[in-house]
Amino acid sequence: MVDLSKLPLNAGLGLKPEHYDDALACSKDGLWFEIHPENYMVAGGPRLTWLQAFCDKFPMSFHGVGLSLGGLDRPDKEHLKRLKYLIDRFSPTQVSEHFAWSKHDNIYFADLLPPPINEASLNRIVAHIEETQEYLGRTILIENPSLYLPVAGFEELPHIYVEAAKRSGAGLLFDLNNIAVCAANVDLPYQSWLDVVPGDIVGEVHLAGSSSRTIKQEVVLIDSHDAPISELVWQIFEKFIDKNGVKPVLIERDDNIPTFDELLAERDHAAELMREFSQKATDV
Amino acid sequence: MSDEQKFYEIISKSILGADHSKLGDLIGDDYVHRIEAHRGNYKMSTQSAIISAYPIVAKLVGDEYISRVAQKFVEEFPPKAATLTQYGDEFPEFLRKFPPVQKDLPWLSAVAELDRAWFYAYSAKDEISLRAETLQGKAALALPMLAPGLNPSVNLLRFTVPAYSIWRTNKQDVEVKPVNLKSGAEWAVVWRNNNQVHHQSVSQAEYVFLTDIEGDLSFANAYAEAVKYDQKFDLQQQFSHWLSVGLFKGASNAQIDK
Numbered sequence: 269m270v271d272l273s274k275l276p277l278n279a280g281l282g283l284k285p286e287h288y289d290d291a292l293a294c295s296k297d298g299l300w301f302e303i304h305p306e307n308y309m310v311a312g313g314p315r316l317t318w319l320q321a322f323c324d325k326f327p328m329s330f331h332g333v334g335l336s337l338g339g340l341d342r343p344d345k346e347h348l349k350r351l352k353y354l355i356d357r358f359s360p361t362q363v364s365e366h367f368a369w370s371k372h373d374n375i376y377f378a379d380l381l382p383p384p385i386n387e388a389s390l391n392r393i394v395a396h397i398e399e400t401q402e403y404l405g406r407t408i409l410i411e412n413p414s415l416y417l418p419v420a421g422f423e424e425l426p427h428i429y430v431e432a433a434k435r436s437g438a439g440l441l442f443d444l445n446n447i448a449v450c451a452a453n454v455d456l457p458y459q460s461w462l463d464v465v466p467g468d469i470v471g472e473v474h475l476a477g478s479s480s481r482t483i484k485q486e487v488v489l490i491d492s493h494d495a496p497i498s499e500l501v502w503q504i505f506e507k508f509i510d511k512n513g514v515k516p517v518l519i520e521r522d523d524n525i526p527t528f529d530e531l532l533a534e535r536d537h538a539a540e541l542m543r544e545f546s547q548k549a550t551d552v
Numbered sequence: 553m554s555d556e557q558k559f560y561e562i563i564s565k566s567i568l569g570a571d572h573s574k575l576g577d578l579i580g581d582d583y584v585h586r587i588e589a590h591r592g593n594y595k596m597s598t599q600s601a602i603i604s605a606y607p608i609v610a611k612l613v614g615d616e617y618i619s620r621v622a623q624k625f626v627e628e629f630p631p632k633a634a635t636l637t638q639y640g641d642e643f644p645e646f647l648r649k650f651p652p653v654q655k656d657l658p659w660l661s662a663v664a665e666l667d668r669a670w671f672y673a674y675s676a677k678d679e680i681s682l683r684a685e686t687l688q689g690k691a692a693l694a695l696p697m698l699a700p701g702l703n704p705s706v707n708l709l710r711f712t713v714p715a716y717s718i719w720r721t722n723k724q725d726v727e728v729k730p731v732n733l734k735s736g737a738e739w740a741v742v743w744r745n746n747n748q749v750h751h752q753s754v755s756q757a758e759y760v761f762l763t764d765i766e767g768d769l770s771f772a773n774a775y776a777e778a779v780k781y782d783q784k785f786d787l788q789q790q791f792s793h794w795l796s797v798g799l800f801k802g803a804s805n806a807q808i809d810k
Contacts, residue, residue, distance in 0.1 A: 312678035
């Protein structure tokens, strides 16, 4: 019997509709799945039927992209209501959101934008996280953003990200591809994140691929989730588990989606690294 | 406006392409071009949402055309909510008023209505349909007075052009069949039964009958309206068919007895 009350210390996969049949039939030990709840905010129909089937069988993480916690405005009441409905109905093992904004002046930007890096912004984000947690009746994890723009004070981003979690009582969803993207785009070394992020409040780790886009003759690394995980991100992952031990790890893929078996192979690689580390730790 | 407000205003306007003259104040003039990364994400996500939501429209006009039209639509109707799977309700109406489409493809907005109806049916509230078993043993005389309404997944559509024929052949035929664009008006129904979306062409009388049932008229009253359009309208046959495919809303025994 699979324990649905917590994410296993193992590797999971982002669930895509293209993979529903294969994924539901998969019986890999320790496998879990993550969805974006926004894709399931519908009145009824097959999407919710599938979601129920997965929630009955696997530990599930609901990873939101639309609350705009880093925005100027308070979290949208209607969005919170729809999220709470899904959480109450499907009882996911874990819920997470982003340290970023995606909505302003009633326009949704379908992107995860960096908030201002200062005390006023930190206070506002903490208030938004607290309001969300209070409304949902549970704590959430917060994911660190990618940076393409060197917004003022970006060097302090790891600190205020961690501080927001500590003050609000939220946990961290630590995305290692995002720190590789920050390193490439704004010279924020990934080590500065690894030094600051406390492993004990990390509830989940994300691994994903990125792609390069040339903008005015400059190569910008985009957090596109459309490619296999890069060698650099695998190296950062090993450093992370070496320092903090194993955590539930998710392989994200949102575009240019390969077969389920290809994604599963990437997931198995992460699971194998985690097993090797755990074995080493036991031997010591 | 506070510095905080300015931060969000400047980035928002820069992404929308309206004004990025002040972006340099936030990130330095040497990095202003980087906004293209976010602008590209916004453009790609919103256009993809429209293209995914209107697959037959996209198939009919091709990748380049749908991308351009979707971009124009997004400029006029930017998304307001994070539920992008539901974004684009206004797209059929936008197409209807969009001059190049009006001129060259006057039937395209009607095809878009069918794409939207498919999504509405797919994602409508789960509700039990009226079943023959529920009606067993009920007085035959009571049935004409029953006004069950329609299952919430049902979408009734009427067109002045053969939009359903165009949509259907492009959706389901391996080899798309030619459609005579002068063949006149069409009526269609799109609904979900047993978690699968179904669709079919209906006559004008059937459309009137189902529209009246949707408006909570009784079978008898809906029949009285339908027969005005088709004197041979067969209530028994219509009732049996639509009952068997789950079109009517489930009624309780109490409602039926009442």
